[in-house]
Amino acid sequence: xxxxxxxxxHLVMGMTNKKSLKxxxxxxxxxxxxxxQSAKKPLELMFVYNFKEQTENNSVPSRxxxxxxxxxxxFLHLHTLQPEDSALYLCASSQRLGxxxxxxxGTRLTVT
Amino acid sequence: EDKVVQSxxxxxxxxxxxxxxxxxxxxxxxxxxxxxxxxxxxxTFLFMLTSSGIEKKSGRLSSILDKKELFSILxxxxxxxxxxxxxxxxxxxxxxxxxxxxxxxxxxxxx
Numbered sequence: 670x671x672x673x674x675x676x677x678x679h680l681v682m683g684m685t686n687k688k689s690l691k692x693x694x695x696x697x698x699x700x701x702x703x704x705x706q707s708a709k710k711p712l713e714l715m716f717v718y719n720f721k722e723q724t725e726n727n728s729v730p731s732r733x734x735x736x737x738x739x740x741x742x743x744f745l746h747l748h749t750l751q752p753e754d755s756a757l758y759l760c761a762s763s764q765r766l767g768x769x770x771x772x773x774x775g776t777r778l779t780v781t
Numbered sequence: 782e783d784k785v786v787q788s789x790x791x792x793x794x795x796x797x798x799x800x801x802x803x804x805x806x807x808x809x810x811x812x813x814x815x816x817x818x819x820x821x822x823x824x825t826f827l828f829m830l831t832s833s834g835i836e837k838k839s840g841r842l843s844s845i846l847d848k849k850e851l852f853s854i855l856x857x858x859x860x861x862x863x864x865x866x867x868x869x870x871x872x873x874x875x876x877x878x879x880x881x882x883x884x885x886x887x888x889x890x891x892x
Binding site: 673700702709710711712713714717719724725727757759766767768769770771772773774775777 | 785812813815817821822823824825826829869871873874877878879880881882883884885
């Protein structure tokens with residue numbers, strides 16, 4: 670499935686590093702999402718973008734900074750992360766807000 | 782606080798068995814209930830339900846929603862080892878962009 674792609678697939682970073690996660694959707698959708706999936710916890714919505722505009726920030730710490738340059742691309746910029754930020758970060762897209770979402774394969778992030 | 786609760790959290794059955802997974806919810810401004818299958822990383826979309834009592838079916842999988850009792854079930858008949866996965870339930874909201882997910886049910890099908 671190549672509808673939603675994410676890079677890198679795995680990332681190990683120190684607490685003082687700065688890195689970025691990238692998501693690209695090839696489905697012609699207008700809404701994109703970032704989720705965090707930690708062990709034994711439900712998927713948590715982080716950010717929502719609709720037509721490049723951020724419409725939801727689910728009380729995410731400022732060390733996570735999203736960027737949506739167009740409807741097909743979504744980034745998550747990371748800086749001064751904590752070990753508890755280690756998780757699977759999933760990107761998703763939908764045709765419109767409220768429609769079913771299609772997920773990318775995720776980036777497995779480990780903060781050391 | 783919006784809640785989505787799935788049960789059981791874990792289920793192990795033999796190939797060929799039929800399983801029923803449950804999802805109950807307590808939310809304001811309900812719009813839809815969605816089921817996803819997560820095998821390795823990316824959850825894949827299965828069903829979206831918005832109306833009570835109308836069964837959605839795809840092969841051996843089917844799902845139905847009860848908006849009065851606030852729950853949904855996902856049935857899988859004649860299970861196969863390839864059905865082993867985590868099954869996620871999520872609720873979508875009127876006038877909001879978010880989905881709230883349950884904890885998931887880890888289903889293991891043994892040959």
